[in-house]
Amino acid sequence: MPKKKKNEDKAKSEKSKKKSSSKEKFIDPEKLLDEYLDEAIVSLNISYLGLDRDEYKELIKEPFTAAVGQVKSKPKLSTILNRLLANRDGLMEFLAIKLAKIKEISTMNDSQLEFLVYNTKKAIISLIQPLYHEVLKRNRSDLMDILRYNWDLYGIRSPIKCSKCGFNSIMPDFSCKVCGYVMSMKEVKSQIDVINILKDLSNIDPESFKEILSAGYFYYTAEGPIAPSKLKPEPGYLFFEIILNSNEKKTLSSIHSTQQT
Template identity: 35%
Template sequence: MPRTRKNKNDKKMNITTEKLKEAKPQEEINIKDKKTTTKRKYIDTESWVEKHLKELVEAFGLQFLNLTDDEFMKIIVNIVDMIRGESLSLDLDVIIRRFKRNLMFLYPLIASMVLELRDSLTDEQIEFVVNNIGEAVLSYASRLYKDLVSRGRNDLIDRLKDYWNKYWVLKKHPILPVLCPICKFNSLMPDLTCMVCGSVVSEKRLKESINFIELLKDFARDNNIEDVKKAINYGYVYLSSIGVKPPSENRDPLDIEIVLSNNEKEYLKSLIE
């Protein structure tokens, strides 16, 4: 029987197959080694911050607050936890860059944390807090106002009012409350108590502070006669930071019901006759 000649290509293929078989275990080892070397250990935020505390305080521009190391630790650990995201590792330059990119968001959080940590504030601390309080002004306005009054810091009180008005409209209600005649914040509630200074205002004091007679004149001018007559008959009107409106209109949650005196009713009658 004639012998079959082996094809040279078949021979080469067999050699290549054998080499691949031999190489396979080594490849598996290499893959395992690669997975082992790329696995990173999670760095604990608190221990890392403790190691770099001084550098972080200076890089974040917070050294002027003169807080204790313990207070700085509590604040900066929280901040670093927020900005590190899902990262397992922590790099000083990366954290500082992320902090600086998010200053507008992070400083209000730091201001709130300072208030939580401290019962009393230095002049530098209260300036930082008021200038960076953000929407937390709605929670801390009363405390800050009383503190600023005791220091005679009318400049910061005005700043606090601006923030109060801004964040009230953004976060609470599109219309500001009625102006409190005591603290001059738009913070007087329908029961005549002030959310900021805590005063309970009499209706007489309120009417005097807003020049109520002039508001009644505007009310009679801007509304139809029937609405004015209803106010006279019902004996009250609604007061908001925008002005006076008749009892026939829907009452807003912030509207204050103002009882009309006999003289005020007569005055309204004279305006529509």
């Protein structure tokens, strides 16, 4: 073999060894998690959840790995914890969502359910139905109050309150996003006090009132009643089509006639 070829092969071999050696020097986060797991559980104040070791490992593996990063020297647990707890609320929400993937909500013990309810924020839209039904089943009015509060902050807050569960969660098809109940047109009209809100509208915006009276329907939004021609929906904007019956039209027509005299 030519000398030049030998030198090239040797150089490649040494380069390959260096790469391999370099890779081996990085700390394996999963092995480190095995070593630090018990202390981490206590330090993160999640030991009360009562999970088994494998479940705890699955619960915190992703944020722990991210906190370790790619390092060649073994970091102290305190360093990893400081990184994890830099955004404690975000971490707890991540752990809550992860917990819901590890365990069925219906099989959770009370501590696990409480942890999930307290820490579910942006994910409440996807978790609200199983959470609501489980909290209702366990008769936990305290947790139900927290669910309502978090729904109003992070969920799809509706201007129509469900007459069954009490959440502001009725969707434009009149179904409840939380409990699944479907409200009738009559229930919705009663809640928004249809005659009085349109009577008020007749004083504020007579033209819209006349249009609604002529069309026989209007849209109800968080801002109140809107005439059909004035509705300009945007993504995520909730609006409800409210159809007037003959008695309502008659009552509203008399209001209109009175205003014209």
